[in-house]
Amino acid sequence: MDVSVLTQKLSDNARRIQVLLAGASLEQARWKPQPAMWSMLEVIGHLADEEQYDFRVRLDYTLHRPGERWPPIDPEGWVIAHRYNEGDLTTTLERFLTARAESIQWLRGLHQPDWNATYTAPFGVIRAGDLLAAWVAHDLLHLRQLVELHWACLAQDVVPYQTIYAGEW
Template sequence: MKLEFALTRLSANAEVLAILIRNATPEQARWKPSPEEWSILEVTCHLYDEEREDFRTRVRLTLTDPAADWPPIDPVGWVTARNYNAQDPAERLEAFLAERRASLEWLQGLENPNWASKKTHPRLGSATAGEMLTAWVAHDHLHIRQLNHLHWQWLAKHEPPFPLDYAGGW
């Protein structure tokens, strides 16, 4: 992936994510379609943590010190350990957006990054910095899809008696 394309996508994705998150009421932000699924707020907190503790950190380490251990992460465990659904939705969104701006500034400041630089992880195998950058962009798209689905599920559950059949199936 070319850096310019990644910068454009990461920036645009942040705008899309912000719209999807901001347009949820506090009740909707905390609502979960089932106990196993995440709420909009939990997705928001996850994006914030992943921005700081996963993608930017791991891309940086892969570029600058591929032999260094990556810090451990536990995205699924953090949902409960960090009490995501009790957080303030607006504060978490602004925190994520601030971290994304920091990521974009850092990426823009890179001089001749070696995207082929490779990290070998004992459990996950090897990944290049370029693969990690591409995964970062893809991660955004997965959560954009997830947030859209959460909005659709909310509409289906909370707006009866009007069915959504005419719109088409999810």
């Protein structure tokens, strides 16, 4: 595992997320294809909270506080509790980008971390390296989700026309 490559991917993914949200109106950012699905604003709110309260914090505990319990998180519950969809897109995106920049700086400042350091979670043992890999993978899951939201919004906006000529989604 090349940590500098993964750290760069986190930096690149922040820019990708920013680009996927560029130009979205507040109405589009709050739109959901279905009530149970997340909006773009909920995705970026989730990413901002994850950046502040999950990955960096839990990686820090695993590397530097062996034996201490991770602080609790509730990513699904935060969507409602933190009222993501009522927020401002620009402010929420900036909160994510600022937190991500702090994470990148923190990662680059680590001195010979033990990527095999472990934490025993309710779901099993996880290594520090697993957390870093999952952090990058988490971005990709939500990048895909943002692209899917763009697709669904487009499909709705072009009715009565169709996008089938583009290929199957």
